[in-house]
Amino acid sequence: MSALPSAVGRTLTQTGEDGSQSAGQSVAEEAFLPTCEEVPCAPNILRPEGEIKLEARSLNMYYGSFQALRNVSMAIPERRITALIGPSGCGKSSFLRCFNRMNDMIDGFRLEGDVLLEGNDIYRRDLDLAYLRKRVGMVFQAPNPFPMSIYDNIAYGPRLHGRPDRSELDQIVEQSLRQAALWDEVKDKLRQSALGLSGGQQQRLCIARVLAVQPEVLLMDEPASALDPTATFHIEELMLQLMEHYTIVIVTHNMYQASRVSQYTGFFLMGELVEFGHTEQIFETPRDKRTDDYIRGRFG
Amino acid sequence: MTRPHLVHPRHVQNMMYIVLSLMAAVVVLPVLGLLAYMMIKGLAGLNPDLFLKGSQALLPAMVGTLYLVLLTAAIAAPIGIAAAVYLSEYAHRGILVRLIRLAIINLAGVPSVVHGLFGLALFVMMLKFGRCLLSGAATMALLVLPLIISASEEALRQVPQRLRDGSLALGATRWQTIRRVVLPNALPGIMTGLILSISRAAGETAPILFTAAFLSLTNPYPESLFDEILALPYQLFVMTSEMPSVPAETKWATAFVLVVLVLGLNIGAILWRTHLRRAKRW
Ligand SMILES: Nc1ncnc2c1ncn2[C@@H]1O[C@H](COP(=O)(O)OP(=O)(O)O)[C@@H](O)[C@H]1O
Ligand SMILES: [Mg+2]
Numbered sequence: 204m205s206a207l208p209s210a211v212g213r214t215l216t217q218t219g220e221d222g223s224q225s226a227g228q229s230v231a232e233e234a235f236l237p238t239c240e241e242v243p244c245a246p247n248i249l250r251p252e253g254e255i256k257l258e259a260r261s262l263n264m265y266y267g268s269f270q271a272l273r274n275v276s277m278a279i280p281e282r283r284i285t286a287l288i289g290p291s292g293c294g295k296s297s298f299l300r301c302f303n304r305m306n307d308m309i310d311g312f313r314l315e316g317d318v319l320l321e322g323n324d325i326y327r328r329d330l331d332l333a334y335l336r337k338r339v340g341m342v343f344q345a346p347n348p349f350p351m352s353i354y355d356n357i358a359y360g361p362r363l364h365g366r367p368d369r370s371e372l373d374q375i376v377e378q379s380l381r382q383a384a385l386w387d388e389v390k391d392k393l394r395q396s397a398l399g400l401s402g403g404q405q406q407r408l409c410i411a412r413v414l415a416v417q418p419e420v421l422l423m424d425e426p427a428s429a430l431d432p433t434a435t436f437h438i439e440e441l442m443l444q445l446m447e448h449y450t451i452v453i454v455t456h457n458m459y460q461a462s463r464v465s466q467y468t469g470f471f472l473m474g475e476l477v478e479f480g481h482t483e484q485i486f487e488t489p490r491d492k493r494t495d496d497y498i499r500g501r502f503g
Numbered sequence: 504m505t506r507p508h509l510v511h512p513r514h515v516q517n518m519m520y521i522v523l524s525l526m527a528a529v530v531v532l533p534v535l536g537l538l539a540y541m542m543i544k545g546l547a548g549l550n551p552d553l554f555l556k557g558s559q560a561l562l563p564a565m566v567g568t569l570y571l572v573l574l575t576a577a578i579a580a581p582i583g584i585a586a587a588v589y590l591s592e593y594a595h596r597g598i599l600v601r602l603i604r605l606a607i608i609n610l611a612g613v614p615s616v617v618h619g620l621f622g623l624a625l626f627v628m629m630l631k632f633g634r635c636l637l638s639g640a641a642t643m644a645l646l647v648l649p650l651i652i653s654a655s656e657e658a659l660r661q662v663p664q665r666l667r668d669g670s671l672a673l674g675a676t677r678w679q680t681i682r683r684v685v686l687p688n689a690l691p692g693i694m695t696g697l698i699l700s701i702s703r704a705a706g707e708t709a710p711i712l713f714t715a716a717f718l719s720l721t722n723p724y725p726e727s728l729f730d731e732i733l734a735l736p737y738q739l740f741v742m743t744s745e746m747p748s749v750p751a752e753t754k755w756a757t758a759f760v761l762v763v764l765v766l767g768l769n770i771g772a773i774l775w776r777t778h779l780r781r782a783k784r785w
Contacts, residue, residue: 305672310596336674343672347665349684359683360673409669416673 247490249480251280251467256420256450257302257339258319264297264474267311271297273474275316279467284442284451286461286482289471289497295454298471299422302452303339304332320420337364340418344425346405348397348412353389356397356408360416375415383411384441403434410441421445423453427460439464458498462486470494538762545759548752559742559749561760563723567636567732568705568764570725571715574640575647575704580697582644583651587693590652591659592681611649616709618646623713637728639715646710647700654699658692659685691780698772702765708736735761 257279264272271294279285287295300306301318304325318325325335337360348356357376361367367375376393380386385407389400397408406426413421423442427435442451442464455461461468462482469479470491478485478494489495554562586603594600622642632638662685670680686693708716716737725732739757742749 303672305668308671333674333676336672341672343665343668345665347663347669349666349669350688359670363673363675363679363683412669413673 247478247480247494248276248476249467249484250278251283253283254281255279256281256321257452258317258322259298259301260317260319262298262301262314262316262318264294264301264306264315265311265313266297266309271474272301275471275474275476277469277476277479279450279452281450282446282448283467284446284453284465285467285469286465287452287454287469287471288456288458288461289477291456293471294474295471296424299341299424299452299454302420302422303336303341305341307332333364337416338418339420339422340413340416342406342409342413342421342423342426345429346402346409348400348405348408350396350398352394353397353400353408354393356412357415360412364416379411379415380408382414382445383407384437384444385411401434403430403437406430406434406438407441410438410445414445418449420450420452423451425454425456428456435460458486470497472497541755541759541762544752544755546756548750548754548756549759553753553756558718559738559746559753559757560723561735561738561757564733564735564738565760565764566724567716568735568761570636571640571643571711571732571734572701572704572768574636574728575643576697576701578640579644579647579651579700583648583696583700584655584693586648587652587655587659588681588686591656592677592685607649607652610645611653614709615646615707616712618642619709619712619714621645622710627714633729634713634715634717634731635729636715636725636732639711639732639734642710642714643704643707646707647703650700650703651693651696654696655689655693658689658695661692662688691776694772694776694779698769698776701772702769705765705768706736706761708734708740711737712740735764 255278259275259277262272262275263270275294275298277298287298289295297306301314302320302325306312306314314326320335320339324330349359351359354376357379358367358372361372361375377386377390380389385404388404389408392399397405400408406429410421410426427438430438439460442453445451453461453465465482467480468482468485470477470485470489470493472493478489478491480490485494486498489498554560554565590600590603619642622638622645626632626638626641627634632641666684666688667680670684671677675683711732711734715732716734717731718733718738718741722730723733735757739754739761742754742757
């Protein structure tokens with residue numbers, strides 16, 4: 204990444220707003236984080252206003268002896284798009300996978316700290332993992348449609364969680380595909396293999412597949428990195444539409460993308476959350492020197 | 504400064520091509536020769552009477568072998584596939600798994616006559632099944648289990664991890680993922696193991712020698728699992744070793760029928776697998 208997105212200039216007028224944000228931050232802490240005394244609040248980590256959907260508190264995560272996350276605390280606001288940026292290997296995906304517990308299967312995985320969904324610990328023993336993953340859906344970096352028909356791909360989730368009848372399924376399939384802006388392109392070939400679709404269509408199919416189980420949160424791990432610019436544009440448009448109903452967390456190493464679609468941005472470096480705040484603030488007036496260096500393309 | 508090749512790579516390439524083709528020919532020619540010889544000899548002895556008349560009639564033996572093969576697959580396939588699923592999907596680590604794998608590999612190396620003796624001791628005598636179709640198929644199942652397990656495990660490993668992840672992330676349990684995504688996509692590969700085991704079971708003599716096979720039964724077609732059976736390879740074995748009066752053409756014809764049966768089973772199964780594979784592509 205060579206330069207700052209041209210649309211985002213470095214303006215001084217933001218400083219005032221910046222200050223008011225810090226003020227808002229402390230108010231928000233009182234309002235939404237009753238256990239804040241337990242959690243050391245780093246100076247450059249904003250606590251967003253409004254409802255908090257997901258929260259990580261003092262996460263330390265290990266793969267065997269390797270520590271992938273270092274004391275990461277972040278509150279993710281409801282029905283907003285939160286972007287996670289940082290050089291590759293800094294722990295973005297690892298952090299994202301904590302929210303639907305997709306790390307659980309990895310050998311040597313260990314987690315300290317709390318992950319909360321609407322204030323409830325999702326790593327508690329009696330948690331229903333299937334129910335968690337129904338509420339917190341995930342879209343992967345490479346499109347991974349199942350080798351079955353388009354229809355069956357979308358119906359896969361609903362069939363897991365119940366026994367919908369034919370007309371219910373038809374309705375869910377159409378609605379999900381419409382939501383994912385794919386309906387018009389595939390409505391005449393629902394019975395054909397999903398593998399015949401283009402990469403961009405496959406990724407929207409994967410999004411539709413997640414939407415079909417009616418999640419509350421969408422975790423997206425570089426959902427457009429394998430796609431061409433047009434397909435990427437489609438996905439970004441789609442995310443902005445979905446924001447109305449869903450809480451979205453997107454990992455991207457594309458800073459243009461982060462600045463285009465997200466309202467909040469977190470910058471990771473070597474397992475540490477260096478800075479978290481409003482997207483304009485992060486891109487225009489980063490507080491940490493390392494954030495500044497990264498978004499100006501000085502490293503990473 | 505690099506020194507030039509002693510022999511130009513292109514010449515080495517040409518030489519290797521010739522050597523490798525010769526090697527392939529060395530493997531293929533004897534097989535083709537054997538098949539051709541058997542066909543010529545066997546076709547000469549082939550006539551309708553051979554199948555139906557006399558104490559060496561082939562039809563009952565073919566039916567016996569078919570029953571044996573089907574029952575073997577029916578016993579071995581569920582156990583073998585379940586074991587492979589356990590090994591590859593549930594138990595990735597640990598000393599127990601390594602021990603199981605070691606046992607499977609060693610089981611595959613045990614001579615088939617030893618399986619036959621073991622089957623005699625366990626199924627015929629200890630479990631008191633007697634010499635019968637069931638004992639024979641159970642013994643044969645032991646013989647082919649390692650084949651089925653290894654092939655199925657390999658097939659399961661071929662299913663991309665991202666498909667499992669996609670399913671789990673939608674809230675599927677591990678079993679739902681196996682049942683709906685992993686197994687359907689591993690099926691063509693699992694079929695390969697079944698094909699191998701079926702043709703193996705059709706051709707083996709030693710495992711049924713003490714456990715199931717008889718010559719000239721009063722009632723040539725088995726009516727229950729506890730009846731003895733006639734079997735093609737056993738019939739050929741006895742015919743060749745103990746019946747000098749039987750003309751050579753009859754023996755060759757029997758061998759020919761056996762090979763055609765095994766090849767037929769293989770080809771049928773391969774066609775089925777190809778059909779499945781065409782339906783599932785990732
Ligand atoms: N399954 C794993 N086992 C061991 N180490 C891993 C595993 N996955 C990721 N890591 C390591 O954790 C670090 C963070 O990885 P990741 O979260 O994938 O980073 P990012 O998504 O930011 O590129 C990297 O150093 C990576 O090598
Ligand atoms: Mg990543």
